[in-house]
Amino acid sequence: MMFAVAAAALLVALALVVARALAGPTVFDRLQAANTTGTLALMLLAVIGFLTGRPEFLDLAITYGLLNLVATMAVLKFFRFGDLGTPGEGS
Amino acid sequence: MSAVLDAASWVLLVAGGFFCVVGAIGMLRMPDFYTRVHSASVLDTLGAGLILLGLLLQADDPFVAVRLVIIGLLLFFVSPTATHALARAALIRGLAPLLGARPSKRS
Numbered sequence: 342m343m344f345a346v347a348a349a350a351l352l353v354a355l356a357l358v359v360a361r362a363l364a365g366p367t368v369f370d371r372l373q374a375a376n377t378t379g380t381l382a383l384m385l386l387a388v389i390g391f392l393t394g395r396p397e398f399l400d401l402a403i404t405y406g407l408l409n410l411v412a413t414m415a416v417l418k419f420f421r422f423g424d425l426g427t428p429g430e431g432s
Numbered sequence: 433m434s435a436v437l438d439a440a441s442w443v444l445l446v447a448g449g450f451f452c453v454v455g456a457i458g459m460l461r462m463p464d465f466y467t468r469v470h471s472a473s474v475l476d477t478l479g480a481g482l483i484l485l486g487l488l489l490q491a492d493d494p495f496v497a498v499r500l501v502i503i504g505l506l507l508f509f510v511s512p513t514a515t516h517a518l519a520r521a522a523l524i525r526g527l528a529p530l531l532g533a534r535p536s537k538r539s
Binding site for chain 1: 438441442445446448449450452453455456457459460465468469472475476479480483484486487490491493496499500502503506507510511513514515517518521522525527
């Protein structure tokens with residue numbers, strides 16, 4: 342029951358964040374919303390794993406979190422430099 | 433003991449869900465990209481952390497608990513990094529923060 346409550350709250354938050362991703366005026370708003378969507382999907386995977394009594398879902402959640410960071414960084418680099426092959430800012 | 437754990441887990445899960453919804457409402461309602469980043473960080477740290485703690489109290493298998501701790505550490509380090517990179521990219525790209533006098537009436 343407690344897992345169902347947490348999953349419902351996560352679904353409501355997911356709907357609101359997806360609305361921001363659709364409405365976001367700048368590309369950074371959409372990127373932030375996509376990143377948050379990834380975090381919420383990770384949490385939802387973990388909660389659903391407990392809800393259905395199958396904690397193997399946690400492995401999927403770990404993979405999802407790692408992919409989320411890589412995807413955000415790649416899209417961010419593309420929008421900052423216009424190319425994925427540039428070496429970066431330098432320092 | 434089990435009842436105490438269940439009660440603590442209830443409190444943590446409901447608080448985490450509350451902060452998740454509050455952060456999402458903030459992301460929808462805040463006026464500016466940078467303020468939206470602020471409310472998204474509430475969701476990323478407090479909401480996710482409390483829900484993970486609540487799940488951790490219900491884990492009876494030690495391997496499940498270890499996986500939950502790994503997810504928590506991952507979120508703890510990764511989401512501030514991504515948020516920092518996003519805000520820095522927006523600032524370098526020239527997205528101006530909303531500054532100046534507050535409008536007297538906001539809808």
